[in-house]
Amino acid sequence: MKKTINLIKRDRYLLLLVLPAFLLILLFNYIPMGGLLMAFENYSTKKGIFGSEFVGLENFKQFFSSIFAFRVIKNTFLLSFLNLLWGFPIPIIFALMLNELKNGPFKKVVQTVSYLPHFVSTVVIIGMMISMFDPNFGLVNVLRAKLGLDSIAFMSDASWFRTLFVGSEVWQNFGWNSIIYIAAIAGISQDLYEAAKIDGANRFQLAMKITLPSLVPTILTLFILNCGWMFSLGFEKVILMYSPGTYAVSDIISTYVYRKGILGADFGYATAIGLFNSLINVVILLSVNKISKKVKGVSIF
Template identity: 50%
Template sequence: MLSRPLEPKEKLSIQRKSRKEQLLGHIRLYYQLYLMVLPAFIIILLFNYVPMYGLQLAFREFDPTRGITGGEFVGLDYFRRFMESHQFWTLMRNTFLISFYSLIVGFPIPIFIALMFNQIRHARRKRMIQTVAYMPHFISVIVVVGMILIFLSPSTGIIGHLFSWVGLEPVNFLGKPEYFRSIYVLSDVWQHAGWNSIIFVAALAGVNPQLYEAAKVDGASRLQQIIHIDIPHLVPTIIILLILNAGSLLGVGFEKIFLMQNSMNLPVSEVLETYVYKIGILSNQISYSTAIGLFNTMINFIILIVVNRIAKKTSETSLW
């Protein structure tokens, strides 16, 4: 007796059941690994996804007595108010310039450091240099800013004393807007460049040693080995990290900028994050600050999609 052909719905049901059984079997087989990942998953869920419930404040008039969902719905009024404000273009320009400066200066340096580490053959010396390069990453932002303030103080700082020693007038670097971006970016590079090179060092560790041996046999110098072996192996990692960095182009950060701010450098140091804090927390304009934060996130998301699309069309490497 011939069996009847399965209906499309029945085929779909069988496929779903098979996938479910495969998933459950995979979880049973590797349940220890899933238990290890569970705390990180819970933290991400609680601190990254659950707070998204409050994004509706960007579209409502916040009323503490009526809760998050009880305020009057105002639509895009807060977004329109922000884009029409006199500070909009100043905030966008300051945020973009600092972020772009950080990307242009800070992104290539870890690659260069990783290439230099890869050329050190003495294992003990290599570990020592890597440790020294990684250590600044673990210094607190508050401590780093305190060091900057001490070094650059025109009256008591080391730089001020050096200027006086050579007969020059000490300069208040943090009080001059034209120096703020360079101080911020270069101090950030000093603190994080070594740590950010770890992923590139790991990528270089996967290079087949036979390629170096073949290059030496052909008479290639170290520079030629870097150009023709190391850099091509780093390209996929460079593209992925560049996409991720571009996706946070307007995400300068809050702590360091805020700690370095003063009344004299405010015209170039006021960025979206510090403005959100002052408007939301200090001025108690919760809905308005939520709208600005959401606007910043959406711009970053759009940049991420565009850069990923460009990377996908120009190379074989992309996030999706």
């Protein structure tokens, strides 16, 4: 105890600096975990969490016997997988390409332009997409008409939903996500490049044999973290892109939880689905972390 008190006195200013973040996590991440009890109850707002009827796994059984269960799980997995498939490697490729540019105004402009979409709200992004892909006056269909092609209602066509969703996600975030790779590249010793140049390596070989291998620990760490959020697609963007024609491919776990919990006021059932979603994320995170640790010796814990 005396040793602990001495450490607290020594690091009191650092602890004070961390205190706001600690309180934020405590208030919004740990205390709300008490609400998970609703997943096992026939929750009533009148009776509260501790007064509602306990029903065990009944809410989970209800979900898995629902006609929507397979659809929302499948759609969530496909959108998450496609996001990871396209959204994860593109920032790496962009960082490698950006590294090949000489420092100057053009490189700074490219970096700035690539970061900007990240700061545009989702509502504005969807508004831009609706204007661009409008079947009558949208830029894309105007160009198609000039080429003699038929107009396509992209935003209400189920076959285009995943392409538009993933494409807009990649465009909005690839520049921002590349920052950490650019920082990691900046930390690579220049002696490695000089030695390779002496041995006759060209620029492509430098990128493939030095830059990319040096990024492997960073890439794997971020890949593990991304897998941990794989099933955590937010409902905001999907709801903004919703239309009757795309329900079959756009309905995901978070939108189903929104409909049942917020709109339908079935809080116990919605909590059970949300808990199931979180458990999937935990299983994926632990699995990918274990595989990465075993194969490459890189893990987050």
